[in-house]
Amino acid sequence: MSADDQPGLYVESTIIMTTVRVVSPFVLTFALFVMFHGADSPGGGFQGGVIAGATVMMLAFAYGIETTREWVDVRVIAALASGGVLTFAAIGLGAIALGGNFLQYNEYLFIYEEASKYGIELVELGIGAIVASVAIGLFLLAAGYGHVVDGEGGEA
């Protein structure tokens, strides 16, 4: 059975769309809140990244997966993932360049007195970007596209 024979999965619903429109800014803010709390209280990049990724999934449920796929460019996802890794590595290697060990945050104290804390926050943001982009990327890969076997087209 080809994908055309099946009814569309997406059903427009005013209630869901309105709720998501109201809730999603708060969820994204909460994601950032969790990410910024990696250094000195419970929280961190992994948890915050998942919440940020969930925001995009929520939008996909409300407005349709195809619409979301057009809206979230795959290049943005790739750039977020790589950017996160490179941020992490840059902070770690920067400490080596300043004469310390990898990720030795106190090497940055000459810039700002709370450099250790903000160094950890930056690393958490990098991790958050990686986790969010991987969660969104996996969701968009798994949703919608059928599994392509030897170029024979999908069975959704």
Next chain:
Amino acid sequence: MIEQLPVLLVVVPIVGGAVPLVASLVSNRSGWPIAALTLAVHTALAGWLAWAVGTGGTIDYAVGGFAIPYGIELVVDGLSAAVVALVSAVALGLLAYARRAGPRSNAFYSQYLLLVTGLSGMAVTGDVFNLYVFLEITGLAAYGLVASGREASSAVAALKYLIIGTVGASLYLLGVGYLLAVTGTLNMGDLAGKIAAIGYGSPLVLTAFALMVGGLTVKVALFPLHTWQPDAYANAPDTVSAFISALVSTVAAYALARVLFSVFTVDFLTAVPVARWTLVGLACVSIVAGSALAVSQSSVQRMLAYSSVSQFGLVVAGFAIATPTAVVGATVHLLGHAVMKGGLFAATGVIERETGASTVNGYAGMGGRVPVGAMGFSVLALAMVGVPPAIGFVGKWYIVLGAVRAQIWPVVVVLLASTLLTLAYFAKLVERLYFAEPTIYEGEDDAGAAPVADGGDSPVSTGMLAVVVGAAVLAVALVAAVPALEQTLLETLPPLLDQ
């Protein structure tokens, strides 16, 4: 600079792995040069580190400058330096194979570098939880690479590998949890002291040992926990088969040795003989069962995969005997097996692309059609059997010598019998290659041979042949490095059992 080398070996490939994703915004063919550059740097650093450990002894590194044992420590001794140098060299060498054999997408090279990150991390870490993290990175990258094949069977093999591999890693993590609960530390050196203080008979320590070693034997693929491995090796693309057969189980076996010698130490093995003999027994069963299964295979790649089950039995037996001779032998065989098995898988790829032959019967008479590939395959096969002067002989010789000196006669018998069984399946293949009438003739195989991705080119490049020839040459030349390796190992490894 030299003390920063362990961490750079992990950071360089992960940075290199992030770049192809960004680069694919510009071109989807930029993965190979990026991977080549990254791995060239990685190999130079690994060579430098191996030299530094060989001349100056063990190197410790406190990540983030946090005090040990609270922070993560990286420790590189002779064993880790040898393994990380092997990882670099094999990963760099196989790029020459991957350029023509593919897959060619940037995503493939990102995963390739991520796998190198995981393997390097497992080799240099001195922290049991950090080892779990790198074990998972290695596993996830390997599942993805197996699934990068275009057939549905690759996806099924990857799923099976994922499920069984995750169970193995989870068992290991559970064991780490028990150790943390009983000692309150995760640092390997610190654990060794605290476990001794608590007492080796403590049920928590015994449970942790069983879970950690059990989890790692799944990753090493010892019989009967090997079921993921033949499918994963045989159904992955040729480059990936050669890569993971050479490195993934090898580094898992290294991790097993690390847990045995640096965390539980040989005092544990003497205090709890049942742990040691269970491991020796499991290894012996694996040697015999792996060989017997290999003899009965018709697909050459599956035969090679079962051969690995048997060879890793030998390696684990060497580590479990735990005398200096046996441990040196196990290490030599671990490194030698990686080169030989990677080369054998590369050779099967060459032969299949050139002629379409992939079964034992199909190999008949292919010696004339694929002279270089068949010659490389034969040399590597004989090296694996243990014909002197190849590295396979030296490794097995030391392990047998260790078993004889420790007077563990059943192991000696199994080791010698396994050589005969190895000879049984490899001699059959070499005989088919050179002395049998072909069953596949030129011209009729065109439909069966692997399709050429970019059209026009020959399916086998000089680089691919160079990898096979290089592996065959290394299988003999590495013998020259054994004395230096033996000296470094005995100087830097934690204490081993007396002869």
